[in-house]
Amino acid sequence: MDDAVHVQDLLVDRGGHPVLRGISFTVPRGSVTGLLGPSGCGKTTLIRAVVGVQVVRAGSVRVLGEPAGSRALRRSVRYMTQAPSIYGDLSVAENARYFARLIGLGPAEAAHAVEQVGLADAADQLVGTLSGGQRTRTSLACALVGRPELLVLDEPTVGLDPVLREELWTTFHRMAADGVTLLVSSHVMDEAGRCDQLLLMREGALLADATPTQIRQRAGSDDLEQAFLRLIRTQGLAA
Amino acid sequence: MTALFASTRAELLRLTKWRVTWLLIAVWLTLNVTFVYVIPYLSYRTGGGGEITDGQSPESLLADMMPTTLAQSLTQGMPLFGGAIMLILGAITVGSGFGWGTWKTVFVQSASRSTAFLGTLVALAVVVVGTVVTTLAVDAGLSVLVAVTEAQPIDWPPATDLAAGVGSGILIFGMWTAAGVLLGTVARSPALAVGLGLVWAMALENLLAAAANLLGGLEPITDVLPGRTAGSLAGSFGGGGTPGVLTILGGGTAGLVLAAYLLAFVVISLTLIRRRDVV
Numbered sequence: 001m002d003d004a005v006h007v008q009d010l011l012v013d014r015g016g017h018p019v020l021r022g023i024s025f026t027v028p029r030g031s032v033t034g035l036l037g038p039s040g041c042g043k044t045t046l047i048r049a050v051v052g053v054q055v056v057r058a059g060s061v062r063v064l065g066e067p068a069g070s071r072a073l074r075r076s077v078r079y080m081t082q083a084p085s086i087y088g089d090l091s092v093a094e095n096a097r098y099f100a101r102l103i104g105l106g107p108a109e110a111a112h113a114v115e116q117v118g119l120a121d122a123a124d125q126l127v128g129t130l131s132g133g134q135r136t137r138t139s140l141a142c143a144l145v146g147r148p149e150l151l152v153l154d155e156p157t158v159g160l161d162p163v164l165r166e167e168l169w170t171t172f173h174r175m176a177a178d179g180v181t182l183l184v185s186s187h188v189m190d191e192a193g194r195c196d197q198l199l200l201m202r203e204g205a206l207l208a209d210a211t212p213t214q215i216r217q218r219a220g221s222d223d224l225e226q227a228f229l230r231l232i233r234t235q236g237l238a239a
Numbered sequence: 240m241t242a243l244f245a246s247t248r249a250e251l252l253r254l255t256k257w258r259v260t261w262l263l264i265a266v267w268l269t270l271n272v273t274f275v276y277v278i279p280y281l282s283y284r285t286g287g288g289g290e291i292t293d294g295q296s297p298e299s300l301l302a303d304m305m306p307t308t309l310a311q312s313l314t315q316g317m318p319l320f321g322g323a324i325m326l327i328l329g330a331i332t333v334g335s336g337f338g339w340g341t342w343k344t345v346f347v348q349s350a351s352r353s354t355a356f357l358g359t360l361v362a363l364a365v366v367v368v369g370t371v372v373t374t375l376a377v378d379a380g381l382s383v384l385v386a387v388t389e390a391q392p393i394d395w396p397p398a399t400d401l402a403a404g405v406g407s408g409i410l411i412f413g414m415w416t417a418a419g420v421l422l423g424t425v426a427r428s429p430a431l432a433v434g435l436g437l438v439w440a441m442a443l444e445n446l447l448a449a450a451a452n453l454l455g456g457l458e459p460i461t462d463v464l465p466g467r468t469a470g471s472l473a474g475s476f477g478g479g480g481t482p483g484v485l486t487i488l489g490g491g492t493a494g495l496v497l498a499a500y501l502l503a504f505v506v507i508s509l510t511l512i513r514r515r516d517v518v
Binding site for chain 1 (some may be wrong): 339
């Protein structure tokens with residue numbers, strides 16, 4: 001099976017309201033797939049369904065050939081939440097070592113993950129004293145520990161400066177080249193062009209599942225943001 | 240088992256690297272030394288009979304500081320301020336996981352929610368046992384120091400008494416820590432859990448007991464409240480007159496009730512963690 005993620009007819013309600021309305025897509029292994037759409041369109045809910053912490057009303061979500069959230073996936077799937085989920089009263093290195101120990105790994109793997117996000121110099125600093133961007137990178141380091149097969153990142157570049165964002169995207173592609181599958185959500189359209197595959201969402205539905213080039217061609221615009229807007233209008237007229 | 244061991248190791252790393260853990264243990268040891276040895280010794284040297292030592296005679300004060308009463312020395316501060324400190328530890332250990340948002344990622348990466356949470360409980364149990372054993376060592380050292388200084392014989396209590404004292408200490412601290420864990424789980428916040436716990440431990444139980452005295456007929460309920468039961472267990476080693484130490488229930492009954500509380504707090508917490516949405 002070549003797909004890391006296979007979602008079929010997924011329906012999710014939250015608070016009695018439909019949030020995901022029959023979504024189907026696949027994420028190829030070893031790719032960087034961008035999940036894009038405006039705030040509130042259902043990206044985080046979809047991500048939660050993929051990592052297996054979301055109750056679904058109907059449909060199926062299979063990850064690396066297993067049902068999402070199954071025990072077999074715990075070592076191979078990592079999830080970085082939108083808000084950094086790390087201990088503010090521990091240092092960067094201690095946070096990474098904590099998450100390494102959870103999966104039976106040692107300090108060497110933790111140190112490697114901290115290096116990967118460029119925080120080796122701040123390894124002994126308390127997370128509570130770090131900048132927002134550094135906290136995000138610490139959270140990412142904790143998700144990277146142990147070389148997962150699927151890395152699900154919810155808006156990992158929010159609040160980061162352009163240089164850091166560039167560095168992180170380079171890291172993502174390097175990992176994908178090593179065989180890791182990345183599903184990265186963002187509401188920043190200029191990050192769409194950095195992805196191998198795009199899932200464009202709006203109001204709980206999937207507008208497009210294609211490469212950036214295919215989306216540009218389909219919408220007749222070289223600018224991905226404009227292409228996205230045209231797709232929305234087209235869908236609106238069709239509805 | 241491997242997954243539980245991994246979770247326990249991770250939580251032990253968190254607890255040992257956490258300054259709060261050491262601060263709470265240091266506060267407990269300081270209070271224990273102050274109220275069990277420093278104040279009684281100063282009172283003894285100044286003739287005894289002071290209000291703070293409940294009017295005890297110098298001979299009685301000295302006898303309570305000797306190695307032979309080690310089980311009593313170990314447990315007498317635990318029901319009140321020791322218990323409150325361990326409640327805080329349990330509440331912030333679990334509550335901070337919600338506060339920092341770490342439970343959701345921990346639960347994704349661990350073998351199961353139960354395993355991750357049990358790892359936390361086992362790590363807390365290690366801290367509880369370590370704290371009780373450290374307290375015993377400190378108290379033993381100080382009791383010998385007092386005995387040597389006052390030219391008294393160094394007689395140790397029977398090993399069974401000492402074992403019962405250590406077991407009771409672990410049970411009292413374990414029950415309060417589990418109460419903190421339950422509050423941290425229910426409140427999903429360290430601050431609210433600590434606040435609620437302290438209101439219960441330091442005020443509400445005593446108010447309920449006072450109300451029961453006034454109304455009559457409610458003592459069977461108030462006598463087995465967590466703090467008063469812990470007080471009864473400590474009281475079974477002596478130390479009557481110390482705040483929080485009671486002689487309402489027998490030691491065996493108090494031990495069983497505390498064990499039931501501990502088990503209930505753990506089971507309820509685990510059930511909530513397994514069933515509730517953490518995000």
